[in-house]
Amino acid sequence: MATLSDERFDVAIIGGGVVGCAVARRFALAGAKIVLLERGTDILSGASKANSAILHTGFDAPPDSLELELVKAGREEYLAIHRDHGLHLVQTGALVCAWTELEAEKLDGIAQQGRSNGVAGLNLLTGAEARTLVPGLAQSLCAAVEVVGEHVIDPWSAPLSYITQAMALGAKVMRSCELLSGRFDGDWELETSQGLVRAGAVVNAAGLFGDVVDDRLGLTPEFSIKPRKGQFVVLDKAARSLVPKIILPVPNEITKGVVICPTAFGNVLVGPTAEEQEDRTRATVETETLEMLKEHGSRLIPALRHVPVTAIYAGLRPATEKKHYRVVSRPEKRAITLGGVRSTGLSAALGLGQHALKLYSEFGVPLAAPNEVPHVQVPNLTETEERDWQRPGHGEIVCHCEMVTRREIEAALTSPLPPGDFGGLRRRTRAGMGRCQGFYCNARLAELTKGHFVEPLAVSGRT
Ligand SMILES: Cc1cc2nc3c(=O)[nH]c(=O)nc-3n(C[C@H](O)[C@H](O)[C@H](O)COP(=O)(O)OP(=O)(O)OC[C@H]3O[C@@H](n4cnc5c(N)ncnc54)[C@H](O)[C@@H]3O)c2cc1C
Structure with a gap:
């Protein structure tokens, strides 16, 4: 299989759900050269695309559990960074x-x-x-x-902001890129659907496929996804x-x-x-x-x-046969598995990022944090703050149910991580997410997104 490039990454993260995106950000902030492999055509293709969007406090988390610790840490970090990231x-x-x-x-x-x-x-x-x-x-x-x-919170803009900040620090995101197998011989050689990728360490954040990915990496899975x-x-x-x-x-x-x-x-x-x-x-x-x-x-x-x-x-x-998070570190293989992040992953993601970095620090591979942290802001989609249509010069409104402007759609399509499919565009702009579910705006969206998605938007609504 062809090697994708001579590039060697410090850490390969498998999975671009909220956990993988948060881990990528945390490691990039620590100075690691990151590649994130996501088998879907866009990030948030698994559990993270559909949740209740509650930022939990941990009041009902199992006492003294890792889940409690990471929900609290994740929430605290979210509260500390959300304004800077444009998150509400x-x-x-x-x-x-x-x-x-x-x-x-x-x-x-x-x-x-x-x-x-x-x-x-x-x-x-x-x-x-x-x-x-x-x-x-x-x-x-x-x-x-x-x-x-x-x-x-907004469950989609949060991970988008995490991964965008990681990318501003040099992280590479490869979508439509499935991890097929891996071999560790002092370094990881990862066989993917797009070629070979080399990395010093791996973080398995594959959510609903956490056990499958451990198996493909030759790590005996310690849990089964149910x-x-x-x-x-x-x-x-x-x-x-x-x-x-x-x-x-x-x-x-x-x-x-x-x-x-x-x-x-x-x-x-x-x-x-x-x-x-x-x-x-x-x-x-x-x-x-x-x-x-x-x-x-x-x-x-x-x-x-x-x-x-x-x-x-x-x-x-991504539940397992046990209730608790299934976090496994294998220092001898420089591999970390963040499995079984069942029903609190949106809240705990930033905490899981901190925890994964702590486990990585035990591998004895030093990292040097960058001198500057790039400022990243994602567009506001919530109703609690001003939306683009409320600003001067917004121009055409494409989705009238959710008041999405053409300017917002164009900004998403030219952003550092443009949507890879229509679901990704919906999550980045809310276009097609309102009362008519795209009946009125799909045709216009198909025009505006022509050539952007591998699978063009199928038009079923009124033209
Ligand atoms: C109904 C429901 C309600 C919820 N409500 C809340 C809530 O209110 N608050 C909260 O905090 N949490 C909530 N959660 C939990 C939260 O959504 C999950 O904990 C979180 O999404 C898990 O994220 P993840 O990144 O671990 O997994 P995922 O989002 O599944 O991400 C894993 C990614 O890995 C990719 N992948 C898999 N195999 C491979 C491979 N071989 N190669 C490359 N990529 C691969 C997948 O395509 C996927 O994108 C809820 C979950 C559900 C389902």
Whole structure:
């Protein structure tokens, strides 16, 4: 197989999900020469493309776990950098709601656990007190715990900003590039779908394929991925004023449960479900489940019954046979596996980056941090801050549902990491993500993106 170039990288990261992007940034900031290999046509092709977008505090994370430590570290770093990166934070707070007396008995324990996890801002409320914060909640609410620090973020712009900063520091991103096998003989020789890549160390951040990638690298996998599907309904923006806070259930052993959650883009999500499945790539949506979610949302906040559904989607969590993160370091092979980052990876990603760098420092390969840190800002897509259409000279509006300008689309297409497919364009601009789901704007988007994607946008909407 042909070697792609004579270039040798310090670290090859396998997987361009939120974890891989955050790891790339952290290592690039430390001075490592990075290559990130992503088998999808764009970054965020796996678990990271579909989540609830909550920046967790860790109040309900397993005590004394690595997950708790990294969720807290990741959140703290996000709070420290988000303004510089142009990322926003919707400071919603959350209510853990008890709908039966039995659930209400658990609230004190949940609040105690949260405090001993080092999370501040946990308040026990009566049902009536909780309803003053979210007046639309059903009368049957017994009691709640308020978690002030749970926030909502833009789940796609955050990883985009991490990888863009890594690229500004020289990181190379190879998309449509699948890791096929690897051999370590003092250095890594990685066989990919695009040729050979050489690197001093590897970080496996392959999410739903974490065990497969370990196996391909000749590292005995210490876990098996058991994909866990989560289906969502996205309610129209009319729902947003009814849901000022994240509404959480009292969790059980398996899942955090179905959440009613405002999004940074002004919609409301109801979901996710937690369904075991074999398939690692296909996340289908089922009508009965979506009806169940809609019904669930309307039972808890009755006025939601009248709000139309804008979209439906499903994501797959890279769960394993155990609940905890499956982080493995193999210094003798200079390999780190960041596996089983199941349901808190968006929050913990920056923490996982810090942790991976700490593990790498034990390999005894020194790095020299760059003198300057490049300033990177991604465009704002949230409704809490000014959007491009609200600025002078914005010109043509291409997507009227989400008010996306031609200027924004052109900026995305000429950005350091332009979208590799239409999904990537949607995640970078919100074009086609609104009420009509692209029915009205797809034809114009197809024109504007002509020649940019391997698979051109199929036009089904009105021209
Ligand atoms: C329904 C749902 C709700 C969630 N809600 C939240 C939430 O509110 N807050 C939160 O913090 N977290 C949440 N999460 C969890 C979070 O989304 C995940 O923890 C996170 O996305 C995992 O990221 P990752 O980078 O490890 O994996 P992935 O995103 O799957 O990335 C792995 C990447 O590796 C690539 N890859 C795989 N094999 C290869 C190969 N051989 N060669 C090259 N590339 C390869 C894949 O294409 C993929 O892009 C949720 C997840 C789901 C599914």
